[in-house]
Amino acid sequence: MQAKASATIAAAVPVPGATAEVVTFRPPARPAVERLREFASRAAGILLPPLIVIAVTLIVWQLLCSEAGSRLPPPTKVVSDAWDFIVDPFYDNGGIDKGAFWQISKSLGRVAIGFSIAAVTGVALGVLVGQSTWAMRGLDPIFQILRTIPPLAWLPLSLAGFRESNPSALFVIFITSIWPIIINTSVGVRNIPQDYRNVAAVIRLSWWEVFWKITLPATVPYIFTGLRIGIGLSWLAIVAAEMLIGGVGIGFFIWDAWNSSRISDIIVALVYIGIVGFLLDKLIATVGHFVSHGVSAQ
Amino acid sequence: MDKTYLKFEQIGMSFRRGQMATEVLRDIDLSIAQGEFVSMIGHSGCGKSTLLNILGGLLKSTTGEVFLEGKVVDEPGPDRAIVFQNHSLLPWLTVYGNVAIAVDKVFGGKKSKAERHDWVMHNLELVQMAQAKDKRPHEVSGGMKQRVGIARALAMQPKVLLMDEPFGALDALTRAHLQDSVMEIHARLGNTVLMITHDVDEAVLLSDRVVMMTNGPSATIGEVLKIDLPRPRRRLELATNTEYARCRAAVLEFLYARHRVPARVAA
Numbered sequence: 396m397q398a399k400a401s402a403t404i405a406a407a408v409p410v411p412g413a414t415a416e417v418v419t420f421r422p423p424a425r426p427a428v429e430r431l432r433e434f435a436s437r438a439a440g441i442l443l444p445p446l447i448v449i450a451v452t453l454i455v456w457q458l459l460c461s462e463a464g465s466r467l468p469p470p471t472k473v474v475s476d477a478w479d480f481i482v483d484p485f486y487d488n489g490g491i492d493k494g495a496f497w498q499i500s501k502s503l504g505r506v507a508i509g510f511s512i513a514a515v516t517g518v519a520l521g522v523l524v525g526q527s528t529w530a531m532r533g534l535d536p537i538f539q540i541l542r543t544i545p546p547l548a549w550l551p552l553s554l555a556g557f558r559e560s561n562p563s564a565l566f567v568i569f570i571t572s573i574w575p576i577i578i579n580t581s582v583g584v585r586n587i588p589q590d591y592r593n594v595a596a597v598i599r600l601s602w603w604e605v606f607w608k609i610t611l612p613a614t615v616p617y618i619f620t621g622l623r624i625g626i627g628l629s630w631l632a633i634v635a636a637e638m639l640i641g642g643v644g645i646g647f648f649i650w651d652a653w654n655s656s657r658i659s660d661i662i663v664a665l666v667y668i669g670i671v672g673f674l675l676d677k678l679i680a681t682v683g684h685f686v687s688h689g690v691s692a693q
Numbered sequence: 694m695d696k697t698y699l700k701f702e703q704i705g706m707s708f709r710r711g712q713m714a715t716e717v718l719r720d721i722d723l724s725i726a727q728g729e730f731v732s733m734i735g736h737s738g739c740g741k742s743t744l745l746n747i748l749g750g751l752l753k754s755t756t757g758e759v760f761l762e763g764k765v766v767d768e769p770g771p772d773r774a775i776v777f778q779n780h781s782l783l784p785w786l787t788v789y790g791n792v793a794i795a796v797d798k799v800f801g802g803k804k805s806k807a808e809r810h811d812w813v814m815h816n817l818e819l820v821q822m823a824q825a826k827d828k829r830p831h832e833v834s835g836g837m838k839q840r841v842g843i844a845r846a847l848a849m850q851p852k853v854l855l856m857d858e859p860f861g862a863l864d865a866l867t868r869a870h871l872q873d874s875v876m877e878i879h880a881r882l883g884n885t886v887l888m889i890t891h892d893v894d895e896a897v898l899l900s901d902r903v904v905m906m907t908n909g910p911s912a913t914i915g916e917v918l919k920i921d922l923p924r925p926r927r928r929l930e931l932a933t934n935t936e937y938a939r940c941r942a943a944v945l946e947f948l949y950a951r952h953r954v955p956a957r958v959a960a
Contacts, residue, residue, distance in 0.1 A: 588781075
């Protein structure tokens with residue numbers, strides 16, 4: 396059974412009037428060189444492996460595509476062909492002949508709008524579906540079917556409905572990214588520990604207070620998982636959608652480059668798309684980490 | 694002293710799953726006086742937590758009623774604050790925030806903002822957690838979390854404080870320390886407390902009466918033991934106290950001689 400956890404404790408009796416000298420201990424300062432070396436070795440440990448892999452890939456690619464009749468350009472040719480496109484992302488020659496910065500920001504703008512609408516709607520629907528057993532039973536099978544439809548399959552329907560390319564592209568982003576947001580949010584709401592609900596019941600929070608003070612904060616990690624998947628999907632969707640609807644945007648830029656046989660531009664654009672997609676993912680992950688301050692770190 | 698401050702009357706509880714109905718509790722009759730500290734002890738699965746949840750309003754009993762100050766209890770409320778076994782702090786709020794969410798809700802209309810702040814701090818000081826008020830639950834130890842859980846419950850100024858195995862998840866040293874804190878707070882504030890435990894020493898040390906439950910299913914109150922030990926009680930002195938030893942033996946006898954968990958049939 397329980398250990399009798401106590402012992403006689405000799406009480407420390409303060410001596411009146413006695414003051415102890417306060418001594419501050421300073422950790423010995425390490426020489427700057429040593430710290431720099433430590434930092435450098437840690438940075439090298441992180442950066443070196445991917446750099447090596449990239450270098451090896453470029454070399455192999457260079458070797459494979461250097462022959463005269465090669466169908467794809469080697470890296471050196473890509474850089475020399477697409478030099479204008481690489482060095483000046485801000486040029487604007489009118490029409491759709493714009494630099495990478497304008498192409499990408501146009502696409503990002505579309506993603507921002509479509510994804511924001513999807514985020515707000517998705518979280519709201521997710522909370523609804525997660526809280527009500529009937530909504531769950533009714534809507535979940537439909538969501539599970541709709542979420543498997545590829546982004547581009549929505550485009551014709553969207554064009555038929557909106558009759559304009561821009562709202563159609565936004566709709567495609569919206570409809571592509573909303574499903575993981577809904578599904579993850581509803582799972583999060585269903586997984587709120589009964590303890591939290593009990594606490595809310597004992598202090599008699601109203602429905603609205605439960606939503607703001609319990610449901611939403613408790614679901615934040617799940618919501619951000621959904622948002623992360625969603626933003627990745629929406630970036631996939633925008634590039635595909637833009638290929639079909641035309642105009643300025645990194646997606647149509649690729650299509651346009653293909654039609655004018657600028658293979659090197661396509662390769663550079665692909666690299667940009669990959670980097671932007673990676674950054675979007677990291678952005679949402681960082682915001683999520685910041686917003687959920689330790690909810691998941693129980 | 695009013696003997697019927699809190700009253701369980703013919704409480705019975707069955708859980709229904711499809712065609713099967715399991716009777717967990719039956720014929721629970723118990724009266725608790727104001728300011729009394731009552732422990733409820735029994736083997737796992739005897740429905741003690743169920744009974745506490747019925748009093749807390751989180752469950753509705755199948756038969757019978759609970760009366761608090763003559764009024765029927767039928768929903769959860771801050772007048773029956775609960776200290777949960779696993780502390781149940783909200784991880785996204787600070788220690789201060791976890792107490793404040795209850796204080797703001799319960800006293801929102803009655804106290805000013807400054808008064809509510811003082812009240813939160815007062816309760817954190819009561820459990821010696823004021824210095825950690827800005828920490829989040831995952832940054833403090835298990836014992837400290839449970840202190841905050843107690844502060845949150847006390848801050849609601851409940852008529853009855855319900856404690857569901859409050860120290861079950863803690864190590865022996867921390868547990869002893871918190872038991873002393875609870876005794877001290879009980880002596881100071883005179884709360885009515887119903888505590889669930891399966892620790893015999895804890896029950897005898899803290900309680901005015903120990904309610905012993907028979908084994909489930911269909912558990913009921915087997916025996917009620919009055920602990921006639923003067924307060925304040927000190928665990929060191931009690932170790933050699935004959936009355937303490939007698940009470941302890943009585944509870945042990947009930948649990949392990951008369952109401953032993955039936956040996957499991959080998960599967």
